[in-house]
Amino acid sequence: MSLPGIPVAIRRRYGPVARIVTIACGVIIAASAYLPWAYGSDALDNVTYVGGPSFIQFIALGMGLVLPALVVCSIRWPAGFGRTRVGWIRGARALATGLLIIFVVIAGAISVQLGGTININYGAWVGLAAALIGFVATRFLVQEGAPTVNRLKTPGWLSILAIAVVMLVMLFVAYYALDQSNPGTFVTFIVYTGVGVAVLLRTGALGWLTAATGAHRRVMLLAAFLVAFLFPFTQGGSDANMSIAAQVLVFAATAMGLNIVVGLAGLLDLGYIAFLGSGAFVAAMLSGTAMATFDVHPPFIVTMLLSGCVAATLGLVIGSPTLRVSGDYLAIITLAFGEIFRLSMNNLDGSDGPDLTHGSRGISDTGDLNLFGFDFGATHTIAGIEIGRFANYYFILLIWLAIVILIFSRLNNSRIGRGWVAIREDEKAAEAMGVNVFGLKLLAFASGAFLAGVAGSIKAHVDISVTPDSYVFLQSSFLLAAVVLGGMGTVLGVLIGATLLQLMPEKLRFVNEYRLMFFGLLLVVMMRFRPEGIIASERRQLEFHDEDEELAERLDDNLGPSTGAVAVEGASR
Known part of the structure; x- marks a missing residue:
């Protein structure tokens, strides 16, 4: 310049x-x-x-x-x-x-x-x-x-x-x-x-x-x-810092699930936070505490799977009638779904409906996890360093994030992933090549919802309480921004985007009333100077910088000269 x-x-x-x-x-x-x-x-x-x-x-x-x-x-x-x-x-x-x-x-x-x-x-x-x-x-x-x-x-x-x-x-x-x-x-x-x-x-x-x-x-x-495993040992037992770190991992794991829907399949979902909330409420209702609304208290591994399955079922329910539309119409429908979920949780208070969530008060005590005799609410000492409550949850979230990344990477490099990319690039062309467009869209919605539901089940115990007002549209927009700013369809980019968008509001509380303004300015700057995201795949870089001959040559060397056709053909086999 x-x-x-x-x-x-x-x-x-x-x-x-x-x-x-x-x-x-x-x-x-x-x-x-x-x-x-x-x-x-x-x-x-x-x-x-x-x-x-x-x-x-x-x-x-x-x-x-x-x-x-x-x-x-x-x-x-x-x-x-x-x-x-x-x-x-x-x-x-x-x-x-x-x-x-x-x-x-x-x-x-x-x-x-x-x-x-x-x-x-x-x-x-x-x-x-x-x-x-x-x-x-x-x-x-x-x-x-x-x-x-x-x-x-x-x-x-x-x-x-x-x-x-x-x-x-x-x-x-x-x-x-x-x-x-x-x-x-x-x-x-x-x-x-x-x-x-x-x-x-x-x-x-x-x-x-x-x-x-x-x-x-x-x-x-x-x-x-x-490096991620050693991070809690650098904090000197600080619960404040580890609380932020745990929330970053929850946010990152949820954003990785949304990355399947938006980054790979190209489906604009503005109500994704509802899937996280559904998993959290299922875990809270089955927590076995005095505030829980079910007497059943299964092992947490079972609760995680139930939370993911409930969220995936909601994804199928909302996806089946709506995924035949796309673009702005799909965005409006998913936005409405997110609001319907929040209002429904508010109404399940025993007066307007069955008492499942205690209405707007939510479930205020979900208790701490105890897996295989390990109490996540207690402070432990490892190598002379105190590991507090949030550090305990940080480790289990780190394991879940590693599993999510593995699932995402496998899907991205599979025939299903190539099908999603083909749908994102040109839905009509993918359908003409024999790709099951509706089935793959539904699978993207269900799999992304499942990952968010499991993350929500852990978040319920990290936060100790679950309330409907914690799962509003603004949270969905932040998740979507993490995927877009970090780099759609990438792992490292989404992790960086999620970390920034979760960490900055915590550290900028002194300008609380201006945080949304700064957030909007960040979006404008990124869309102007790096629309493909902080860490972008070479394919998306070429979409936004098609005049870059060096990038085009490198992409041809790595992926072949007919990337789009190969992706569609591979997905249709």
């Missing part, structure tokens, strides 16, 4: 000067970390010291030094190193843009937390000015070709080492983000993380990492599960 109105000839002429200016700006940004950014210690993580950078300032220092490094790598060297310069300019531009956004966010956070821009100290102004000049200077750099980092051939041990490092970084990011009570620090850290991902994407390093994880899939899955 170049500044409008700047001819290529002028950019080529002033390119060397722009390099020098960009390098100088990066050095100044790094030096600004040793200067005070605010007059009060309540802003961010106390950025008031001279010569004593806080952690937030250390990250700015590191990014400031990376900017000159990217520019130096882009220089046409006489040796062979210059052959890999392609893509460094893209990374420098992304980093310069990110640094400008970061310092704007920092200035805004200091102003909000301390009461005005007068509380911004000179160090932040120096960093902001350098970031602005660097942003302009990088637009004069000439970019030729496309990133080649993603095509580098590396030994297997290096790929495995990179996977391990990335997983450790992800563990630290999750630990640090959850541990922040200062909202300004949390927002700034999230922006830092986003900028880092953008730089990796623009340089092609993220593509190389994706290829490495694809080549060592088992190593990646093992490392990811190990």
Whole structure:
């Protein structure tokens, strides 16, 4: 991206000067970390010291030094190193843009937390000015070709080492983000993380990492599960943080079920939260507590299956008469179904209907689980570290999420998954090729509902209570946004989207009345700059960026030149 109105000839002429200016700006940004950014210690993580950078300032220092490094790598060297310069300019531009956004966010956070821009100290102004000049200077750099980092051939041990490092970084990011009570620090850290991902994407390093994880899939899955398993041991027994983590896993597991319906089959479901709620109410009614409405108290494994089957039955009931429509009509019907479910749960109070849910009061005591003698409500000590109630539920949710991911991956790579993709791409063409469109749609609805119902049965015990007002349309919209923003049809993308959309409201309670506005702005920004989602499949990237010849060639190499036809043909066999 170049500044409008700047001819290529002028950019080529002033390119060397722009390099020098960009390098100088990066050095100044790094030096600004040793200067005070605010007059009060309540802003961010106390950025008031001279010569004593806080952690937030250390990250700015590191990014400031990376900017000159990217520019130096882009220089046409006489040796062979210059052959890999392609893509460094893209990374420098992304980093310069990110640094400008970061310092704007920092200035805004200091102003909000301390009461005005007068509380911004000179160090932040120096960093902001350098970031602005660097942003302009990088637009004069000439970019030729496309990133080649993603095509580098590396030994297997290096790929495995990179996977391990990335997983450790992800563990630290999750630990640090959850541990922040200062909202300004949390927002700034999230922006830092986003900028880092953008730089990796623009340089092609993220593509190389994706290829490495694809080549060592088992190593990646093992490392990811190990990191997630170790996360509770980094929280020092904090129930507050583990409560948020448990809710993130519930949200992620539910979003993965919706990913089958929306991401694979392309069915717009705006009432999906009803399936989660149905599973929660079934588990609550069978919990065996004083508030439970049934005297039957089966083992929890049986309760989970019953919750999933009830939710799947609701999916079949709502899907059978409605899945013959599509698009806006299907969205309206599923939206109505979600509202009907909530109103029905409110009416099952003993006066308007049988007393199954206690009406709007809900079932206020679902008790804690006790599986094979393990009490999930008690605190346990493992390796000298206290594991509290929410950490116990975190582990069982982690196991269920792993099962959901396995189910989704198997379905996605099966004949059924290819049929769903064919229906999503062109329903008429899929039907003409012999795909059982209605049957596969119904299966998508039922399977997605089953996964949500099981997640709801665990959520009922995590929350201790189940009320109808917890399952409203806004929750369905957040689930759908997690799938769309993360990347429809992907596993990692949906997990990232679900984590962000569940974590950010918890950490931004100080702007409670503006949270929906920020949510809407996030949607607009994503639809404008990355409509395929944060982590998108190559097929969906090509749909939104059909002019990208390199992406089209890579997709042809991986999937064959007639991807759509192959998917439809494979599904019809």
